[in-house]
Amino acid sequence: MSMNELREGFFQECEDLLEALSDGMAVIDAGNADSDTLNAIFRAVHSIKGGAAAFGLEALVEFSHAFENVLDAARADRLTLQGEALALCFRAADRLADLVADARADQPSDSAASATLIAGLDRLLGAPSDAPPAAPAPPADEAVAPAFTPLSAPVSFDLPAKKGGAPAAAPDAAGGMSHYCIRFAPSRETYATGNEPALLFRALAAMGDLSVKADLSRVPPLLEMAWDEGYIIWNLTLHTRAGEDRLREVFDFVEGACNLDIRRLDAATLAGPQPGPAGAPGGTAADAAAAPAPATPSPAPDTVATDEPAARPGQGAPARATIRVDLERVDRLINLVGELVINQAMLSQSIDEANLPSGNGVDSAMGQLRQLSSELQERVMAIRAQPVKPLFQRMSRIVREAGHASAKLARLVTSGEATEVDKTVIERLADPLTHMIRNAIDHGLESPEARKQAGKPPEGIIRLSAGHRSGRVVIELSDDGAGINRARVHETAVARGLIAPEKDLSDEEIDNLLFMPGFSTSPEVSALSGRGVGMDVVKSEIQRLGGRVTLASMPGRGTTVTISLPLTLAVLEGMVVEVAGETLVVPTTALRETLKAAAADVQRIGAHGWFIAIRGGFVPIVDLGAELGFQPGPEGFVGRVLLLIESGSGRRAALAVDRVLDQREVVIKGLENNYGHVPGIAAATILGNGRIALIIDPDEISAAPAPGPGAAAPRPALATAAGA
Amino acid sequence: MKLRVLAVDDSRTMRGMLDAALRDAGFEVRLAEDGIEGLERLNEEMPDIIITDINMPRMDGFGFIEAVRAERRYRGLPILVLTTESAPELKARARNAGATGWIVKPFDEGKLAVAIERVATV
Amino acid sequence: MTDAAEQHPVSRREIVSFRVANQDFCIDIGSVREIRGWTPTTVLPHAPPYVTGVMNLRGAVLPVVDLSARLGLGPTEPSPRHVIIIVMIEEMTAGLLVDAVSDILTVNGEEIKPTPDVAAGPAKTLVEGVLAIDERLIRLIDLGRVFPDHERGEP
Secondary structure, three states: OOHHHHHHHHHHHHHHHHHHHHHHHHHHHOOOOOHHHHHHHHHHHHHHHHHHHHOOOHHHHHHHHHHHHHHHHHHOOOOOOOHHHHHHHHHHHHHHHHHHHHHHOOOOOOHHHHHHHHHHHHHHHHOOOOOOOOOOOOOOOOOOOOOOOOOOOOOOOOOOOOOOOOOOOOOOOOOOOEEEEEEEEEOHHHHHOOOOHHHHHHHHHOOEEEEEEEEOOOOOOHHHOOOOOOOOEEEEEEEEOOOHHHHHHHOOOOOOOEEEEEEEOOHHHHHOOOOOOOOOOOOOEEOOOOOOOOOOOOOOOOOOOOOOHHHOOOOOOOOOOOOOOOHHHHHHHHHHHHHHHHHHHHHHHHHHHHOOOOOOOHHHHHHHHHHHHHHHHHHHHHHHEEEOHHHHHHHHHHHHHHHHHOOOOEEEEEEOOOOEEEHHHHHHHHHHHHHHHHHHHHHHOOOHHHHHHOOOOOOEEEEEEEEEEOOEEEEEEEEOOOOOOHHHHHHHHHHOOOOOOOOOOOHHHHHHHHHOOOOOOOOOOOOOOOOOOOHHHHHHHHHHOOOEEEEEEEOOOEEEEEEEEEOOOOEEEEEEEEEOOEEEEEEOOOEEEEEEOOHHHEEEEOOOEEEEEEOOEEEEEEEHHHHOOOOOOOOOOOOOEEEEEEOOOOOEEEEEEOEEEEEEEEEOEOOOOOOOOOOOEEEEEEOOOOOEEEEEOHHHHHHOOOOOOOOOOOOOHHHHHHHO | OOOEEEEEOOOHHHHHHHHHHHHHOOOEEEEEOOHHHHHHHHHHHOOOEEEEEOOOOOOOHHHHHHHHHOOHHHOOOOEEEEEOOOOHHHHHHHHHHOOOEEEEOOOOHHHHHHHHHHHOOO | OHHHHHHOHHHEEEEEEEEEOOEEEEEEHHHEEEEEEOOOOEOOOOOOOOEEEEEEEOOEEEEEEEHHHHOOOOOOOOOOOOEEEEEEEOOEEEEEEEOEEEEEEEEEHHHOEOOOOOOOOHHHHHEEEEEEEOOEEEEEEOHHHOOHHHHOOOO
């Protein structure tokens, strides 16, 4: 791998690490700061620091170091992450993400922003939450958190000279020859850690003139020997130009796990004998050719841990093996499978039309082919599915920033992050969601004072949830703010000429005025949400994804915006119907029942409105052919087939069709890319005969008013807005 | 004969760097993502030396070293710990777990070679 | 004129010419993906009258524009003799219903003249220039203006 590839790999890894960090922060924010979580976020920042150091990304190293120190203190229970400290960590996490992005783009980072945060982080350590915050405390734990070492610093195995009793003798700065006397008594631990005296001697020998003598005086009779104990004491002398620090460096790995005494021989030390261990002077000397061989026989009870790796308290499920694949390859695969499914349907239809004698084997083979290709398609689509988690995580930052900018206290609570949605959908949801969240905080939440007066906690809650509901993905964003001020919305809509002043609107209709193009209730344009982008843009973006947006509000209690999206962008279960000679598909998710209109149940109300009585209620009848402009309005509905549908917002309608042909899975083909949105139509599909059939959008169809005979007449503005 | 090094680190980046540096220094390299995978690779690969990170999910470096040392045949296997700090506490802990030595990050090829030479017969 | 063309080979362009309502039109060959025989289209609700509907091109759903209707020359009664030219308009793919494809020609950019002022209505806005070849007047269509999608937002 080249350095560039390694570097790019590092940034890709950073994405995952930042996600893990953000994840953990959310858990802590929810009040569950367990040690696993603290360890995980520490590890994430630690890994970023490690990689950053390797690539010389100093700003990133410096920042992650300061952040890591705080997290280290938290996981050691020296600091509790709550309140101010937690808020600071959130900002630090955001800053870290920025630094990573800047480093990746090779652009300078806002060093002032980093410096402010680093100072804040350092202060956290200086004044732990349970200590009096008075003194301008020194860094809490200098030993664990040594000063940041830049990449270019010389390699240092810095050993505090407090052990071993030898005051750090000044090395021979002049570089002249020194004479060292080393007494090295390996212990059981020296060998148990896999250290090998001979290798250390080799390193010393490379520094100068070395002589080695083994002191065997402590070696007991064979039968009394413990197999793993170190009995031999090594007496070494070394003539070298190297300083004592370099000698100590050689023993770095064993220092503390052996008895070590290093002396520079000068007149004074040469005069007196070395203080040896009890009764140990002299003894037999031997050449250091052979190191003590690790004994083989062992009575030690071996508890082998390798077979039960999961027994250790770990971090949940084992990591799954993954590969990175170019998205284009996946898409090509998806297109091909789509073709395959269509072809299979065409083949199936040709066979049907061929009227083969039964029992020829073709039917069952076709059935299997159908099943296989539909499963294949499902699996292939699943490749594109991704959890919404990273998207939700990005939103927590939006909440923090929007709260900050509007001087409101806001907290994001998420659920259902594991819900999987098509990757394209996730990407294209980011902007609408961002806008909706800013809106919720800017317009929805009250100021902390107003909330207190209303008997609410000062901090507003923004809830973001995802889940599967009747074959669709539903994403809900709610706030616990003041709710929509309907009087004002109505007033504004009238003032802008969007609705007639005398028009009487239901609450739902008023709420939906917010989706009208150009609507904004804010008297002054806010820096946050009033950027000329309104909820109408949100709505059209969601519709482009085959989704729907609805809005519900409770005065004083808050507002909920619900986005409902198709599970995949590919397949849909539908009822194939015929209307005025055209073939259409009605999604079965919206379908409640199929009925034949009996004379007694059909009512005509007003000039053009037809209704059918169903279990005591009246449901408007929509003539699909007329609504879509295929034929003029009908004279009556008695005897026609009605499909009772219910839209995502709960509105019901009875769709009048000529015939029901089939119920089947159809492949969704978007109209948007090559044409644009067609009112009442969600998408298209290709039938077995190769012809295109349009797929009805139950929401838009049920929202449409009953058409007059001159269907070309302009519709009321509201209906157009809701449908466009 | 080339020495075979098993390098265990949860960071993709670090694994990549270790791989590149160790190969350049003339070692044969095997990689694992955490302690658990390290233990699995250990028996397959029979490395001459192990280099492991400390902070890892599932099984951290300390746990990994303890598990390696718990197997009789790996008692003398040199194990080097990768660490960003050279704090005495950390060294003591690594040693108590059975580590042979440590390498302070960021490392370069030379630093790796020095540390390896000190614990293995190159 | 030929001399000038030889000095500026850069301005040579290839065009596909075709007939619509007994008139000759052309478009740049770079926009043409393929040419197919007429197949019935599926009607699109609320579409302008000159959009005959959508067709299936190997799994993709494409709108088809009746060029004659679009140019204000009256709707086409499509039959199997009619032809659909599949074109790319920016990111979009669409079909153009025409009577027949006549030729592929190489012309000089200088040969394309401004549209004479005699025309009016859609034909005037859609034709970006004319050229005379073998005493025939060929109108160059501005593809960017053909498709209703590109007029969205306009009243």
